[in-house]
Amino acid sequence: MTARRWQAGVVLVTLVMAAGCGLAGGGDDKAAAPAAAGATAAADEPEFEPITESPTPTPEVTSATPKPRKTSKTPKAAEPTQPAFWSELPECAHYDKTKPVAKKTVKKALRSAAARVYWRTEAPTLKLNYPLVKAIAWQESGWQTNIHNCDGGTGVMQVMPDTVDFVNNRFGLNYDASNYRDNAYVGANYIAWFTRWAGQNYFKENYNLNAGKCKSHTSWCLLNVVISGYNAGQGAIEAAAGTKTLPNPAYVAAVRSLMSRCECDQF
Numbered sequence: 005m006t007a008r009r010w011q012a013g014v015v016l017v018t019l020v021m022a023a024g025c026g027l028a029g030g031g032d033d034k035a036a037a038p039a040a041a042g043a044t045a046a047a048d049e050p051e052f053e054p055i056t057e058s059p060t061p062t063p064e065v066t067s068a069t070p071k072p073r074k075t076s077k078t079p080k081a082a083e084p085t086q087p088a089f090w091s092e093l094p095e096c097a098h099y100d101k102t103k104p105v106a107k108k109t110v111k112k113a114l115r116s117a118a119a120r121v122y123w124r125t126e127a128p129t130l131k132l133n134y135p136l137v138k139a140i141a142w143q144e145s146g147w148q149t150n151i152h153n154c155d156g157g158t159g160v161m162q163v164m165p166d167t168v169d170f171v172n173n174r175f176g177l178n179y180d181a182s183n184y185r186d187n188a189y190v191g192a193n194y195i196a197w198f199t200r201w202a203g204q205n206y207f208k209e210n211y212n213l214n215a216g217k218c219k220s221h222t223s224w225c226l227l228n229v230v231i232s233g234y235n236a237g238q239g240a241i242e243a244a245a246g247t248k249t250l251p252n253p254a255y256v257a258a259v260r261s262l263m264s265r266c267e268c269d270q271f
Contacts, residue, residue: 096154105149105184107271110160113185114138114147117192127200130211136227137192139262140234143255147268149184160184161191171197195234202229206245221257224248231259
């Protein structure tokens with residue numbers, strides 16, 4: 005009889021403990037509630053509740069770490085559609101309907117134009133350099149082939165109609181400014197002509213365009229005068245020659261800086 009009472013007592017204690025465990029697991033713990041009940045109560049409760057106890061988690065069996073998938077190459081950034089030198093495109097400036105030539109292709113044309121010798125007999129020592137040509141072209145148009153400025157400048161070098169006519173007539177050529185290669189050659193040819201003109205008139209026929217000949221970006225030296233003249237014109241240089249003060253120092257400083265470091269160098 006004593007053994008039976010003992011067995012009955014064990015059964016009773018076991019039932020009480022089981023009932024107690026059921027309350028601990030299902031009382032106020034929303035995570036343990038059935039999915040339907042949890043969905044009904046979730047409207048007025050936060051999505052996640054703070055954990056008040058930290059039971060030892062049961063280790064989960066995880067599958068092997070998957071191999072990383074091959075990703076496609078990072079797409080190239082789209083080329084800017086607006087020149088870096090204009091914070092806002094003037095109302096009278098516009099893009100034509102032609103497809104713009106890629107910057108890397110324009111770069112080849114500018115390199116070719118800069119490498120030419122334009123005065124083989126009259127001034128054989130006069131040689132351009134690519135940093136000068138590429139910097140002026142970037143300052144003028146951002147190397148865009150289909151942009152037209154308010155004053156009539158066209159394309160990469162923003163050559164003016166009168167400049168194209170002058171170069172064609174002076175050297176017996178037939179450049180077309182709407183063609184990006186011709187545009188680069190007209191611009192470079194004009195730079196070469198201006199170098200010879202300024203060298204003859206103000207620098208004792210010295211045609212050295214080395215930046216080391218200039219004390220600063222605003223000093224009166226051949227390189228700065230040529231850059232200034234490309235933008236301001238021959239008449240402006242003639243007017244400034246008396247005081248040896250550049251008529252457009254900000255433009256010259258911008259081009260000089262681009263010669264050393266330019267966004268265009270990435271192409």
